Amino acid sequence: MAETREEQAEQTQQTAKNGRVIVITSGKGGVGKTTTTANIGVALANLGEKVALIDADIGLRNLDLALGLENRIVYDIVDVVEGRAKLRAAMIKDKRNQNLALLPAAQTRDKSAVNPTQMKQLIAEILEEGYTYILIDCPAGIEQGFRNATAGATEAIIVTNPEMASVRDADRVIGLLEAQELRNPMLIVNRVRIAMVKQQEMLAVEDVQEVLGNGVKLIGVVPDDETIITSTNRGEPAAMSETSLAGQAYRNVARRLNGESVPFLDLDIKEGFFDRFKKFFVGKK
Amino acid sequence: MAFNFIEKLFGKPSQTTKAVAKDRLRFVLLHDRADIPAPMMQEMRRDILAVLSKYVEIDEAALEVYLEQADSEMALVANIPIRRVITHLSDAPTA
Numbered sequence: 001m002a003e004t005r006e007e008q009a010e011q012t013q014q015t016a017k018n019g020r021v022i023v024i025t026s027g028k029g030g031v032g033k034t035t036t037t038a039n040i041g042v043a044l045a046n047l048g049e050k051v052a053l054i055d056a057d058i059g060l061r062n063l064d065l066a067l068g069l070e071n072r073i074v075y076d077i078v079d080v081v082e083g084r085a086k087l088r089a090a091m092i093k094d095k096r097n098q099n100l101a102l103l104p105a106a107q108t109r110d111k112s113a114v115n116p117t118q119m120k121q122l123i124a125e126i127l128e129e130g131y132t133y134i135l136i137d138c139p140a141g142i143e144q145g146f147r148n149a150t151a152g153a154t155e156a157i158i159v160t161n162p163e164m165a166s167v168r169d170a171d172r173v174i175g176l177l178e179a180q181e182l183r184n185p186m187l188i189v190n191r192v193r194i195a196m197v198k199q200q201e202m203l204a205v206e207d208v209q210e211v212l213g214n215g216v217k218l219i220g221v222v223p224d225d226e227t228i229i230t231s232t233n234r235g236e237p238a239a240m241s242e243t244s245l246a247g248q249a250y251r252n253v254a255r256r257l258n259g260e261s262v263p264f265l266d267l268d269i270k271e272g273f274f275d276r277f278k279k280f281f282v283g284k285k
Numbered sequence: 286m287a288f289n290f291i292e293k294l295f296g297k298p299s300q301t302t303k304a305v306a307k308d309r310l311r312f313v314l315l316h317d318r319a320d321i322p323a324p325m326m327q328e329m330r331r332d333i334l335a336v337l338s339k340y341v342e343i344d345e346a347a348l349e350v351y352l353e354q355a356d357s358e359m360a361l362v363a364n365i366p367i368r369r370v371i372t373h374l375s376d377a378p379t380a
Contacts, residue, residue, distance in 0.1 A: 164310050171314050200301035207307050211314060 019127045021134045023153035027169030029140030031161045032190040037137040038066035039239040043254030045100035052131040055105035056149035057139040064104050068235020078106035078113045111144045116151030123152035156185040162203040188220035194267045220253035319352050342368040
């Protein structure tokens, strides 16, 4: 066990020299890719990493909102790719943490505006700037946008919810990533409703893992948390808040990415009166 | 609703929705991963039948061919009820 952790840390350090390029993807829409990208980005930056976030969801720009940077956009990814703007001019540095920068998506173009070759060039250029992490927010779906977003990545994080459709899509995406040589993706199970899991009315993280198989490595468990909504309303990712449970979960993801061994949050809630009542009469397993 | 509640409390230990979801998910992933379209399955079934019929007489109606997950491996499972073994190869219909 200790050996694998050391190996992991070593591996992480090795790749960190050149910067790690991680695509955040899911297949299904609405599972929390953008929120996840924003939060891990913020958390990594707060750990002292130099983080570039790329919004690859061209035509449906949203990462800027999650980060509260929407008013500062001048140029976007397509402007850079088509030579109208320098990379540095398009990258928006977060004033709250200078380690964090966003390359926004174009809002008025479509997924074909950037091709895989251009994406790879762009990533190489960003790495030259000394970023230690590039996180790419992938659009939903498995078409052109997905191929573009994954083209330059060397690692992948799959976000899924503990429900059938998103797990099924995650499985499909795992297969597609494999075809692109992105093996053994990391897994974040998002929007876990602890009370429902306890009542056996929602897939548990272990179930999701079991169904998806050994090829994926669990790197985060994020509870369904209202602070995600309120923090997005404010444009301040939950990872900035000390009191947000989801924010804590994302900070843990960042530390695990950095090679630290962090135990998963204890999401166990106190047993309510009804549970005890039920247990008494029904004798639940 | 009320009945539901009572059933949940005192009723027979029905399968939880989690267990249902997990079973359904397992099944659907099996087929997604296999990526074997139904017509191909049918063809495979026919071919298996043709080959085996050279040696044994098969109860065609009861033949089952399906995919199953065994640990992390996928298995093609065929349940082939044999009526009788064809002892003389010459008896076999020329396939």
